Amino acid sequence: MSSTIAVKFSKVSKTYGTTQVLRDISLDLPRGSTTCVIGPSGSGKSTLLRCTNLLARPDSGSIEIEGMDITAAGTDVNLMRTKVGMVFQHFHLFSHLDVLQNVTLALRKVRGMSADEADARAMAQLRAVGLGGLERRRPSQISGGQQQRVAIARALAMDPAIMLFDEATSALDPELVKGILNVMRDLAISGMTMLVVTHEMRFAREVAGQVVFMDQGRIVETGLPGALFDQPQTPRLRQFLDQVL
């Protein structure tokens, strides 16, 4: 197995009730590179992300992270999750905690850091995403864009090897989208391995190392952004691009 692969999906399938949401998904995520997933609503993009940190468990197939099969019995799921950061469409900040506490909670309870250590690390991470000075605000007292920055800082503070973004800008007012995309772009440039579900085609084109088009639980096309966007091979992708571009 090549050591340049950070995450390897092999024939991953997942069914909810009677609907098959993922069908035989096989995909490699190269280390240090960003993979963007595009596709119509309901095509299984979120489920693919949720399988990557076992928020959803695949019915069959395997997912290897750094060569370790996380779907194998006996995997320390909580330990695995500290290495896979996730950012959600609706932020999901802890509403009873302030900004700083949102970032320090897992540092202290999972990483076992002292309060001072966790505070220092969290402050640095908050500054890195452009959020100095808001430490004592509650999530309800800051804008959506700021909330999403906190969510990103919260994930990055754990020092993950891989970051998952599920439509991180879809719930934001248009003027706030660019700021978040810039944070994500900087992260990609810094060499983070990322799996990004997005409707921002320009971001995918500029930042992604590879783009994956999903439809009805299948990967329909995979390729370099230029090739995929400019020379779609399947009618389904052509149709999808016509609708969104």
Next chain:
Amino acid sequence: MFAGLSRIQQTFFDIHMIARVMPSLLTVGLPNTILLAILASLIGIVVGLVIAIGLPSRHLSLRLICRSYVDILRGLPHILTIYLIGQGLPLAGLALFGSNTYAYAALAIGLIEGAYMAEIFRAGMQSVERGQIEASRTLGMTKWQTMRYIIMPQGIRRVLPPLTGQFILVIKGSALVFLLGLTASQREIFSIAQDSAINNANLSPLTAAGLLYLALTVPMTYAVNAWERRLRGAQGSMRGDE
């Protein structure tokens, strides 16, 4: 007709009778009622929490046990449960508290309350946004850490008003323990009133008890309602900010 009114006045509103029973209602009955309600509520909170955590369990058998507990204790008349526990346990040889009726009374009401409080806690836990629970798990926090640091602190705010409302019901419900026959110094409000009513062949002591219950429950009810209104208001504005 006037004679009828006068009879009602004599039977229920005999001022002298009320004045005579009031001191022991206040000095013995009131503290015993409040202590009983507090003890039973504490038992109810512990039992309710355990059951509430078990209700959504992945394990079918655990889920079934917890569900049955809630359904049975909420479905039986309380008077029956109090008899079953208060007299049944000692009869069955499980004389946990010797012949201390007061303790059996607290246990019986506490176990009943546990069933109601389990539902209150469950609703409180369910009110916590699913996404925050996932976010917590995503950070590597265990189920228990998530319960402790995310679900409990948020759930408790939503649970306190209905829990206080339940406490008011316990105060009233504690009257039923007179069935178990309490010793003189352990009698709560209703037992004292009941004894006095029988001794005097007059129901005015019960009226006195009623006044005391109202003095306890009405202000608390208003306080809880105001509390719930404020909480709803706060949540409403939180939603508006999003």
